[in-house]
Amino acid sequence: MRWIHLKNKPLTPIFSEFFIPMNLSYWEYKTWLANVDYTVVGSGIVGLNCALALRKKHPHAKILVLEKGILPQGASTKNAGFACYGSISEILSDLKDHTEEEVFELVKMRWEGIGLLREMLGDKALEYEQHGGHEIFAKSNTEKYERCLQKHHEVNRLLQPIFGQNAFEQQKNSFDFGNIKDHYLVNRLEGQIDTGKMMNALLQKAILEGITVLNSVSLMKFEALSEGVELQTDQFDFKTNKLFIATNGFAPLILEEDIVPARAQVLITKPMQHLHIKGTFHMDEGFYYFRNIDNRLLLGGGRNMDLEGERTSEFGLTDKIQDKLEFLLREVILPGKNFEIERRWSGIMGVGSQKRPILKHLNDHVFCGIRLGGMGIAIGSFVGKSLAGLPERQD
Numbered sequence: 001m002r003w004i005h006l007k008n009k010p011l012t013p014i015f016s017e018f019f020i021p022m023n024l025s026y027w028e029y030k031t032w033l034a035n036v037d038y039t040v041v042g043s044g045i046v047g048l049n050c051a052l053a054l055r056k057k058h059p060h061a062k063i064l065v066l067e068k069g070i071l072p073q074g075a076s077t078k079n080a081g082f083a084c085y086g087s088i089s090e091i092l093s094d095l096k097d098h099t100e101e102e103v104f105e106l107v108k109m110r111w112e113g114i115g116l117l118r119e120m121l122g123d124k125a126l127e128y129e130q131h132g133g134h135e136i137f138a139k140s141n142t143e144k145y146e147r148c149l150q151k152h153h154e155v156n157r158l159l160q161p162i163f164g165q166n167a168f169e170q171q172k173n174s175f176d177f178g179n180i181k182d183h184y185l186v187n188r189l190e191g192q193i194d195t196g197k198m199m200n201a202l203l204q205k206a207i208l209e210g211i212t213v214l215n216s217v218s219l220m221k222f223e224a225l226s227e228g229v230e231l232q233t234d235q236f237d238f239k240t241n242k243l244f245i246a247t248n249g250f251a252p253l254i255l256e257e258d259i260v261p262a263r264a265q266v267l268i269t270k271p272m273q274h275l276h277i278k279g280t281f282h283m284d285e286g287f288y289y290f291r292n293i294d295n296r297l298l299l300g301g302g303r304n305m306d307l308e309g310e311r312t313s314e315f316g317l318t319d320k321i322q323d324k325l326e327f328l329l330r331e332v333i334l335p336g337k338n339f340e341i342e343r344r345w346s347g348i349m350g351v352g353s354q355k356r357p358i359l360k361h362l363n364d365h366v367f368c369g370i371r372l373g374g375m376g377i378a379i380g381s382f383v384g385k386s387l388a389g390l391p392e393r394q395d
């Protein structure tokens, strides 16, 4: 058996220096790793949806999901839980470097993706609520606000065939935000979910469907053979008939595609009495976002303050960004209110020069579904399903 040297790979320091290959028993190998039909790498929203779609097509196949974390460890368990279609300023910004058709297709993919997710897991399991997505503008940001206000009718016209109605409208600042224009631009159809519940429901479903999920196993390298693929992990080697890579922001560690990691930092307050804010909120073209959850305020963003520093697949927090998030809580979102911060974390997204996800076959047996940017809740189920369908499209 060949083992690659693990130095400089994204493992714990102990593993990266001293690697002890696992001696699998006959039973372990035969039961879990022999004759694997489909291996999915990554148990985020894309990987699990891919595995579930494969199960639907191949009821008797042996399907394995490999996950490097003890829990899913990328963006799918770290995000803000917005079931969103893009704020007005984000859509206008997208229209600068994408064609109208591309923007239309992206929003459509989000709309259909959220529909797919809701249909598959149900609103109760997702704790889906629809309180609208509000884009708020700083008082000093008159130019952008006026432009968005003026253009929102055009965006409504462009997206009318998707939503079947004019989704965006102007609403009064009824949440008492500080230093914010008197009106927001709201997409009435935007919703929010409980991210943890969504991922737990997906995992439970995968297990019920006879899909094996192996945690704490990291794919290090793969080699396509004439029949199938040989995989080297940090625990063992094995072969699979087809390989599906759904590692999103970590993909640059094993693939050469137009994708780079983008870390995003988040904080959440302790529960607050009479929290009056309800819904999802976007600021600065989506670089800041916040919402209510369990009487708390969850706030994320600030990556634009240090785009270079946040281009990393290492989890972590920085004072610069956390201070800015706290400043926004204090001065803009909850002015004059007492709050305490309970928890802070980061997640890793995958972004690139284009917003469209990369869905492609890399060779006869290897496929990838990556680069979901900040919209994986919306398009993750769709991308996972499409990833599972790539082998057929190739035939």
Ligand SMILES: Cc1cc2nc3c(=O)[nH]c(=O)nc-3n(C[C@H](O)[C@H](O)[C@H](O)COP(=O)(O)OP(=O)(O)OC[C@H]3O[C@@H](n4cnc5c(N)ncnc54)[C@H](O)[C@@H]3O)c2cc1C
Residues within 6 Å of the ligand: 041, 042, 043, 044, 045, 046, 047, 066, 067, 068, 069, 071, 072, 073, 074, 075, 076, 077, 078, 079, 080, 081, 082, 083, 084, 217, 218, 219, 220, 246, 247, 248, 249, 250, 251, 254, 263, 264, 265, 266, 300, 346, 347, 348, 349, 369, 370, 371, 372, 373, 374, 375, 376, 377, 378, 379, 380
């Ligand atoms: C802070 C934050 C807030 C966000 N908010 C929203 C939001 O409100 N709405 C929205 O739509 N989107 C949001 N997103 C984006 C969304 O979460 C992602 O687009 C989506 O989760 C991507 O899903 P995925 O399955 O492609 O990737 P991931 O969830 O990152 O899954 C990839 C998995 O692959 C595993 N993996 C990586 N490398 C290996 C390897 N070599 N071997 C084995 N396993 C491996 C990782 O551990 C990970 O679990 C947010 C993201 C972040 C970070």
